Amino acid sequence: MPSLKVNGREVTVMAAPLTRLIDVLREELLLTGTKEGCGEGECGSCTVLLDGEPVNSCLVPVAQTFGRAVLTIEGLGTPERLLPLQSCFISEGGAQCGICTPGMLISAHALLERNPQPDDGAIREAIAGNLCRCTGYQRIVNAIKKAAEG
Amino acid sequence: MTVGQSPPRVDGVAKVLGTARYVDDLTMPGMWHGATVRSRVAAGRIREIRFNPAFDWSQVTVVTAKDIPGENIITTLEDDQPCLADGIIRHAYEPILLVAAETKEHLAAAVAAIEVIIDAETPILTLDEALNPAQPIFGKDNVFKRYSIKRGSLAEGFAEADVIVEGTYEVGHQEHIYIEPQGMIAWIEQDGTATVQGSLQCPYYIHKAMKRVFNLTEDKVRVIQNVTGGGFGGKEEYPSLIACHAALLALKAGRPVKIIYGREEDIEATTKRHPARMTYRTGVKKDGTLTAMDVTVLMDGGAYCTLTPVVLSRGTLHASGAYRCPAIEIHSTAVATNTPPNGAFRGFGAPQTIWAIERHMDKIARTLDLDPLAVREKNLYTLGDTTATGQLLKESVGSEACVEAAVMASGYWSKRKEYAQPQTGRIRRGIGIATFFHGAGFTGSGEARLKGKVQVDLQPGGRLMVRSGSTDIGQGTETVFAQMAADAAKLPLDMVDVHPVDTHGVPDSGPTVASRTTMVVGSIVADAAAEVAAKVRELTPEGDWAQAADKALAQGPISVLLQYVPPGTNQWDDDTYSGDAYPCFSWGADIAEVEVDLDTMEVTVVDFWAAQDIGKAIHPVMCAGQIEGGTLQAIGWALCEEVVWDKGLIKNNRITNYIIPTALDAPPFHTFLIEEPFSGGPFGAKGVGELPMDGGAPALAAAIEQAIGVCPDSLPLTPERLLEVYRA
Numbered sequence: 001m002p003s004l005k006v007n008g009r010e011v012t013v014m015a016a017p018l019t020r021l022i023d024v025l026r027e028e029l030l031l032t033g034t035k036e037g038c039g040e041g042e043c044g045s046c047t048v049l050l051d052g053e054p055v056n057s058c059l060v061p062v063a064q065t066f067g068r069a070v071l072t073i074e075g076l077g078t079p080e081r082l083l084p085l086q087s088c089f090i091s092e093g094g095a096q097c098g099i100c101t102p103g104m105l106i107s108a109h110a111l112l113e114r115n116p117q118p119d120d121g122a123i124r125e126a127i128a129g130n131l132c133r134c135t136g137y138q139r140i141v142n143a144i145k146k147a148a149e150g
Numbered sequence: 151m152t153v154g155q156s157p158p159r160v161d162g163v164a165k166v167l168g169t170a171r172y173v174d175d176l177t178m179p180g181m182w183h184g185a186t187v188r189s190r191v192a193a194g195r196i197r198e199i200r201f202n203p204a205f206d207w208s209q210v211t212v213v214t215a216k217d218i219p220g221e222n223i224i225t226t227l228e229d230d231q232p233c234l235a236d237g238i239i240r241h242a243y244e245p246i247l248l249v250a251a252e253t254k255e256h257l258a259a260a261v262a263a264i265e266v267i268i269d270a271e272t273p274i275l276t277l278d279e280a281l282n283p284a285q286p287i288f289g290k291d292n293v294f295k296r297y298s299i300k301r302g303s304l305a306e307g308f309a310e311a312d313v314i315v316e317g318t319y320e321v322g323h324q325e326h327i328y329i330e331p332q333g334m335i336a337w338i339e340q341d342g343t344a345t346v347q348g349s350l351q352c353p354y355y356i357h358k359a360m361k362r363v364f365n366l367t368e369d370k371v372r373v374i375q376n377v378t379g380g381g382f383g384g385k386e387e388y389p390s391l392i393a394c395h396a397a398l399l400a401l402k403a404g405r406p407v408k409i410i411y412g413r414e415e416d417i418e419a420t421t422k423r424h425p426a427r428m429t430y431r432t433g434v435k436k437d438g439t440l441t442a443m444d445v446t447v448l449m450d451g452g453a454y455c456t457l458t459p460v461v462l463s464r465g466t467l468h469a470s471g472a473y474r475c476p477a478i479e480i481h482s483t484a485v486a487t488n489t490p491p492n493g494a495f496r497g498f499g500a501p502q503t504i505w506a507i508e509r510h511m512d513k514i515a516r517t518l519d520l521d522p523l524a525v526r527e528k529n530l531y532t533l534g535d536t537t538a539t540g541q542l543l544k545e546s547v548g549s550e551a552c553v554e555a556a557v558m559a560s561g562y563w564s565k566r567k568e569y570a571q572p573q574t575g576r577i578r579r580g581i582g583i584a585t586f587f588h589g590a591g592f593t594g595s596g597e598a599r600l601k602g603k604v605q606v607d608l609q610p611g612g613r614l615m616v617r618s619g620s621t622d623i624g625q626g627t628e629t630v631f632a633q634m635a636a637d638a639a640k641l642p643l644d645m646v647d648v649h650p651v652d653t654h655g656v657p658d659s660g661p662t663v664a665s666r667t668t669m670v671v672g673s674i675v676a677d678a679a680a681e682v683a684a685k686v687r688e689l690t691p692e693g694d695w696a697q698a699a700d701k702a703l704a705q706g707p708i709s710v711l712l713q714y715v716p717p718g719t720n721q722w723d724d725d726t727y728s729g730d731a732y733p734c735f736s737w738g739a740d741i742a743e744v745e746v747d748l749d750t751m752e753v754t755v756v757d758f759w760a761a762q763d764i765g766k767a768i769h770p771v772m773c774a775g776q777i778e779g780g781t782l783q784a785i786g787w788a789l790c791e792e793v794v795w796d797k798g799l800i801k802n803n804r805i806t807n808y809i810i811p812t813a814l815d816a817p818p819f820h821t822f823l824i825e826e827p828f829s830g831g832p833f834g835a836k837g838v839g840e841l842p843m844d845g846g847a848p849a850l851a852a853a854i855e856q857a858i859g860v861c862p863d864s865l866p867l868t869p870e871r872l873l874e875v876y877r878a
Binding site for chain 2: 039097
């Protein structure tokens with residue numbers, strides 16, 4: 001049975017190899033934190049990390065993830081211990097309706113992993129593939145910056 | 151006290167952990183998936199529906215108009231919109247059939263095995279065709295609604311003018327693009343209660359619509375809101391259709407049915423902002439003073455009435471802008487076309503007419519060779535002025551304070567002067583301003599008719615439970631209600647719970663629209679909470695709150711149900727369209743600075759300053775979030791958002807080709823919260839939700855005009871349109 005690592009745990013997958021990763025995450029593994037907004041890789045709501053790189057999980061056939069590591073929003077923090085990034089999204093107003101928030105946080109997390117002190121331009125570039133219709137992005141940029149400042 | 155502070159939003163933790171459950175995250179035992187079969191022809195008559203005999207129809211549920219137990223009507227303002235088309239097709243995405251199956255794959259196969267044969271007729275697709283229809287779509291004259299506002303004498307006003315300035319301004323559709331597409335899950339309880347849960351703004355609109363479609367009594371329809379991924383008006387009236395559709399399938403299938411729209415279907419079938427054409431003829435003195443304003447507004451309502459009369463009303467009431475003028479006539483008309491019904495969208499008609507008046511003020515400035523801001527300052531409403539409907543602005547007018555804040559912070563005057571110097575090279579710079587107002591709450595007699603209610607219950611240990619039908623669609627209703635209840639009852643914030651929105655557990659507070667939730671519903675939340683606290687303290691004036699509350703509860707339940715009563719001083723006449731149009735207005739000044747690339751005609755919004763008077767910022771972080779998010783929606787509408795039509799069908803039905811701004815397109819926002827308190831609002835608060843949609847487009851246009859010397863009078867300001875006027 002083919003398997004992949006999701007949020008640090010090895011999981012086997014029943015779905016057909018060409019099933020979209022998002023469907024495996026949401027329907028087979030019941031990880032519904034990853035959202036679908038467009039189904040064509042434009043909105044970024046379904047962003048997850050594949051071996052540390054952000055990908056649109058609606059465009060990735062699950063077979064491409066076998067033997068690799070996937071990180072979803074469910075792997076980012078816990079109710080008792082939010083990541084600083086998550087706390088900053090709350091305090092700075094980075095989340096309004098919240099539907100883009102999981103994908104946005106995943107992209108921001110990937111940015112901070114490779115660039116712990118990003119400037120505004122780097123932050124905007126990193127989240128340019130994640131559409132938000134509520135915030136105007138300013139408060140998301142502020143939140144990521146504040147998390148980076150620690 | 152938490153009002154004026156920015157405590158963490160109550161749903162924040164669930165949203166950053168990904169544990170907030172939206173409708174598509176939910177499932178139910180035995181649940182099937184549902185889909186809608188649509189026309190794809192803009193006008194015509196259904197001749198035949200063919201079901202491929204090779205398909206096994208025993209494993210799916212199919213619903214037609216004949217399966218509707220009650221009336222085939224979606225209740226809004228008129229009874230013209232059917233739940234499912236029964237013979238006549240009035241727009242290309244008209245729902246005709248519903249299908250449900252166990253899996254999405256099986257559902258797709260079933261839908262593909264259905265063919266609807268339609269005898270096409272010539273559709274009405276433009277405003278001009280709609281004004282002179284061969285065969286009206288609505289009523290006798292194809293007009294949904296007309297309004298007229300008259301103030302003073304136009305003849306006298308024009309006689310006093312030195313110059314007459316005329317202009318025509320147009321705007322197109324705008325799609326909401328909430329990131330969560332629409333969806334509902336429906337099921338029928340054993341006692342026959344038709345129940346839906348889903349993504350929605352107005353539970354009692356759906357409740358009303360379902361009662362009629364299913365011929366059920368009040369208590370046999372239940373509507374529950376799930377966490378909702380954005381609305382902006384798009385989930386105001388349209389969800390009634392999806393709820394009825396899902397429940398019709400659930401009734402026939404005898405099991406829960408979920409309908410989730412794909413993005414294409416959501417863009418095609420759901421409501422959009424009304425396109426509009428405005429004409430202005432104004433008289434002005436040489437110093438820029440307005441003496442007369444003769445305005446016409448024409449809006450495209452689409453195939454069904456939905457909320458068009460109310461949208462047109464707000465558009466009409468904002469058409470003379472935030473400017474005093476002794477003689478004003480505004481005549482407005484909304485017509486029907488064979489396009490999907492247009493509906494509520496943040497600003498609700500006002501952004502359309504404010505685009506026009508603001509562009510026209512720039513034209514007046516250009517004609518008189520005055521600075522656009524100088525012309526505005528000459529005419530801007532201030533305390534004590536009277537509006538077009540005769541409303542005296544007796545308090546809470548922050549117009550000048552907004553201008554001052556935005557002008558100071560942006561360095562408007564020095565930049566305006568600098569960019570007015572001859573520019574060379576590929577990149578040209580400009581800065582521009584828009585000044586505007588937005589009526590907060592329902593128009594005229596709306597609140598008096600609506601009778602919005604909330605209830606606050608005392609719970610064991612002294613906790614408060616706020617019950618309201620107002621929804622949190624991202625804007626933070628739950629948090630600001632908790633803040634206001636806590637402060638009014640003099641309790642810590644964590645002593646307040648907000649009941650989930652469920653028609654079996656909350657009263658009808660009126661719809662979550664019109665920037666009325668904080669100002670109107672919030673005021674009775676605060677009053678009810680204060681009243682509960684007073685009842686407890688009546689019995690035990692001093693000492694521990696929790697003990698006092700439990701002592702009071704020992705004598706019986708404590709619960710306060712309040713109904714909103716508009717201030718008695720407000721007078722409004724629906725027949726003459728005169729009087730106090732709104733309880734009060736929020737005010738704004740937006741300044742945009744742009745760069746225009748002459749090689750590509752692309753516009754970069756370099757910086758944006760927004761100063762907006764909202765009475766009192768209950769939660770400043772969320773208020774600024776509303777202003778910035780709303781402004782970016784306006785920037786998108788101004789620069790890149792355009793619905794492209796072909797014979798009544800939408801060609802760009804995807805986020806790939808209906809473009810909304812990304813983080814790289816968005817400017818840095820400098821936001822200033824101006825607080826001129828309104829005595830009728832809780833803690834002085836006025837509406838904030840829609841105001842930010844008004845100023846973005848005209849501020850950008852003014853900046854573009856300074857940068858390249860010209861700017862189109864129609865939105866959106868795409869590179870193609872800019873090139874056209876620049877070359878001319």
